[in-house]
Amino acid sequence: MIDSSTPSQQPASGVSRRRLVRAGLSAAPVMAALKSNSVLAGDHTCIRPSSFSSLAAAHMKVSQGRAIKTDYECKSHGYWKNSEAGLATKFKETKFISTTTGFTRDPGNAYGKLTIQEVLDQGGNRNNAALARHVAAAFLTATAFNNDSTRVLLTKSQCRAIWNGQGVWSPFAGTTWTLSQTMAYFDMIYGPAFL
Known part of the structure; x- marks a missing residue:
């Protein structure tokens, strides 16, 4: 168990999902600590691969205050x-x-x-x-x-x-x-x- 009073062992605030995914960390426990409040909805959401990676790590939830561009052209x-x-x-x-x-x-x-x-x-x-x-x-x-x-x-x-x-x-x-x-x-x- 990490001692919360030891600053060197605490994760830096503002760690982005992209950095977590790129680092190959198991993001599930960390993602649970980040605020996520809105889920992408709809049958046809056009998001770029980089956004998809971040969202997949966050179980397709968007962090509070973050907007994801979804209006790319992506005809099936x-x-x-x-x-x-x-x-x-x-x-x-x-x-x-x-x-x-x-x-x-x-x-x-x-x-x-x-x-x-x-x-x-x-x-x-x-x-x-x-x-x-x-x-x-x-x-x-x-x-x-x-x-x-x-x-x-x-x-x-x-x-x-x-x-x-x-x-x-x-x-x-x-x-x-x-x-x-x-x-x-x-x-x-x-x-x-x-x-």
Whole structure:
């Protein structure tokens, strides 16, 4: 037990969740001590990976007095299956693995001949199909909104890093996500991709 009268053993006030997550500390006991009063609600909350990490550590609660920007553009794979809003004519006919997209990984040789539309239309998760659908959606959103990092959830270069790393990537400095973490993020933002 920590003696509360010993200043050198007390945590510094104002320790941010981001610092706790980056340090890899078990945040649950510390998070319980931080004030959290409002929970993100809604079916479709578009938050950046850095905010997601902080919120995941805090059981999706926002600290009192803190505002999280949630109005990024993040259209799901379901949206893009049937929309071409903001895209060049027939853009979804672009090959998924191409110089236009910058996607190079081809697990199981399953994507070399597929268009972006065909990736959006596939079901299941063979050869990381769920990841492909999420990445295709994020890439199309970035394309439709001119890759404006102040408006889109993920930029084209982040989409490339995610796909080419097969879900292993660095969403922000000092952190590397696994495929499981990346899919948890996408599933929280877009909903499950196994439809």
